[in-house]
Amino acid sequence: MAGFTGGTLPGLLAGLAVAGAGALLASRRRQRMLQELAGWIDNAAEGERTLRPEDLEDGLDQHVAAPVLRLLRRLRREERRNAAARRFLESLIDAFPDPVLLADGGREVMRCNAAAREELAITTLPTPLDAVIRDPGLMAALDAAIARGRHTLVDFTPPADPRRRFSARVAPVEMAEAGRGAVLVLREVSEQVMIERMRSDFIANASHEIRTPLTALVGIIETLRGPARDDPKAREEFLELMADEAARMQRLVDDLLSLSRIELAANAPPEQPLQLAPIVRAVVARLAPQAETSGLQVEIEIAEPLPEVMADADQMHQLITNLLDNAIKYGAGGGHVGVTLDHLDEAPVEAGPVAGRAALRLCVQDHGPGIAPEHLPRLTERFYRVDKARSRAIGGTGLGLAIVKHILRRHQGHLSIDSRLGEGSRFCAWLPLPDRSPSA
Ligand SMILES: Nc1ncnc2c1ncn2[C@@H]1O[C@H](COP(=O)(O)OP(=O)(O)OP(=O)(O)O)[C@@H](O)[C@H]1O
Numbered sequence: 353m354a355g356f357t358g359g360t361l362p363g364l365l366a367g368l369a370v371a372g373a374g375a376l377l378a379s380r381r382r383q384r385m386l387q388e389l390a391g392w393i394d395n396a397a398e399g400e401r402t403l404r405p406e407d408l409e410d411g412l413d414q415h416v417a418a419p420v421l422r423l424l425r426r427l428r429r430e431e432r433r434n435a436a437a438r439r440f441l442e443s444l445i446d447a448f449p450d451p452v453l454l455a456d457g458g459r460e461v462m463r464c465n466a467a468a469r470e471e472l473a474i475t476t477l478p479t480p481l482d483a484v485i486r487d488p489g490l491m492a493a494l495d496a497a498i499a500r501g502r503h504t505l506v507d508f509t510p511p512a513d514p515r516r517r518f519s520a521r522v523a524p525v526e527m528a529e530a531g532r533g534a535v536l537v538l539r540e541v542s543e544q545v546m547i548e549r550m551r552s553d554f555i556a557n558a559s560h561e562i563r564t565p566l567t568a569l570v571g572i573i574e575t576l577r578g579p580a581r582d583d584p585k586a587r588e589e590f591l592e593l594m595a596d597e598a599a600r601m602q603r604l605v606d607d608l609l610s611l612s613r614i615e616l617a618a619n620a621p622p623e624q625p626l627q628l629a630p631i632v633r634a635v636v637a638r639l640a641p642q643a644e645t646s647g648l649q650v651e652i653e654i655a656e657p658l659p660e661v662m663a664d665a666d667q668m669h670q671l672i673t674n675l676l677d678n679a680i681k682y683g684a685g686g687g688h689v690g691v692t693l694d695h696l697d698e699a700p701v702e703a704g705p706v707a708g709r710a711a712l713r714l715c716v717q718d719h720g721p722g723i724a725p726e727h728l729p730r731l732t733e734r735f736y737r738v739d740k741a742r743s744r745a746i747g748g749t750g751l752g753l754a755i756v757k758h759i760l761r762r763h764q765g766h767l768s769i770d771s772r773l774g775e776g777s778r779f780c781a782w783l784p785l786p787d788r789s790p791s792a
C-alpha cells in the first residue's frame with residue numbers, strides 16, 4: 353500500500369475534486385476563449401476589424417494565440433498593402449487628363465476620375481450614367497459592352513454644350529460580385545472636328561475660287577471656236593478676257609502657295625534685324641500709279657529714326673502691299689490714303705499680345721466707305737469678303753488679310769482694325785521689338 357503513504361483517502365479525494373474543478377474551470381475558460389476566437393474569425397471574415405492583437409493575447413494559450421496573431425498581422429499587412437495599391441490606382445487614374453468613368457451593369461457610374469468630375473460636373477457617386485451624359489449612341493455602346501463584351505468607339509456632343517465634341521472608348525470590365533460593367537474613357541475632339549471642318553471649308557472655297565475663272569475660260573474658248581471664230585474684233589476682246597481670267601487664277605494660286613509657305617515657317621521666327629522704313633517707301637512708290645488711277649494720293653509719315661525689328665523682308669513687303677492695295681481698292685473716293693510708321697515704348701491694348709511691349713506700328717488709313725462692325729472679326733478669314741461680287745470684280749481673292757495675319761503671327765505681332773461706316777478704315781500692324789536688357 354505504498355500509494356497511500358502520502359495522505360489519507362478523503363484528503364486524496366478532496367485533492368482530486370479541487371483538481372477536477374480547476375480543470376473544469378480551465379476548460380470553460382478555454383471554451384470561452386475559443387468561442388471569442390471563433391467570433392473574431394467570423395467578424396474578420398465579414399470584414400470587421402474591431403479586435404486588436406492585444407485583445408487576443410490575454411488568456412489564450414501561446415500555442416493557440418501565436419498562429420492566430422500571425423494570421424491577424426498578415427491580414428493587417430495585406431490590408432495596408434491593398435489600401436496603398438488602391439490609393440496608387442486612384443491617383444494614377446486621377447492624373448489621367450481625360451475623363452474616365454466606371455459604370456456597373458445597371459448603368460450606374462460607380463467611380464470616376466478628377467477630369468470626369470470636373471468635365472461632367474459629377475458631385476456624388478454612384479450616379480446614373482444617363483443623368484451625366486444623355487446620349488443614345490453612348491448608352492447603346494455601354495449596353496453592348498455590358499451585355500456582349502463589345503469594345504466600341506463612339507462620338508457624342510454633350511447636350512449642355514453643343515459646340516463641344518467628345519469621343520468615348522467604351523470597353524467591358526469584370527467587376528467581381530457586381531458582374532460585368534464598362535469603363536468609359538472620353539477624349540475631347542472639338543478642336544480636331546473644327547480643324548477638319550476648316551480644312552474641308554478651305555478646300556471647297558479654294559476649288560470654287562479656281563473654278564470660277566476656269567469656267568469663264570472654258571466659255572470663252574467655246575465662243576472663240578464657234579460664233580466668234582471669224583470675228584477678229586471679238587477675238588481680241590475675248591483674248592483680253594482670257595488674259596484677265598488666267599491672271600486671276602495665277603494670283604489665286606500664288607496667294608495660296610504663299611499662305612502655305614508662311615504657315616510652314618510659323619514656328620521659325622525671323623532672326624534678321626531689319627529697317628522697315630525703306631520697305632514702306634518702296635511699296636508706296638510701286639503702288640503710287642495704281643493709287644493715282646483710283647484718284648487717291650498716298651501720304652507717308654515715318655517717325656525716324658526707328659529701331660530695327662526682327663523681320664523677314666519679303667514678308668514685310670507682302671504685308672505692306674496687301675494693306676495698301678486694300679486701301680487703294682476699297683478706299684476710292686476718300687481723296688487720300690495715309691501710311692504711318694512709328695515706334696512706341698509701350699504698345700496700347702489694341703496691340704493685342706504686343707500690348708505693354710516696345711513695338712513698331714505701321715498703319716494704313718483710308719477714308720473710303722468703311723466696314724460694318726459685324727464683318728470686322730471675320731476679315732482675316734481665308735476667302736472672306738464683305739461684298740463678294742464687288743471684291744471679285746476688282747480682282748480680290750479674299751486671301752490678302754489672311755496672309756497679313758499669318759505673317760504677323762510668325763513675327764509674334766498683331767493686326768488691329770478700326771473701321772466705321774462712312775468714315776474709312778485703319779489697319780495697323782504691330783511688330784514687337786526685342787526686349788531691352790535692363791541697364792546695369
Ligand atoms: N480698307 C478697306 N476698306 C473696306 N473694306 C476692306 C478694306 N480692306 C479689306 N476690306 C474688306 O475685307 C475683305 C478681305 O480683304 P482681303 O485683302 O483679305 O481680300 P481681297 O482684297 O478681297 O483679296 P486679295 O487681297 O486677296 O486680292 C475685302 O474683300 C473687303 O471686303
Ligand SMILES: [Mg+2]
Pocket residue numbers: 674677678748750751752753
Ligand atoms: Mg486685299
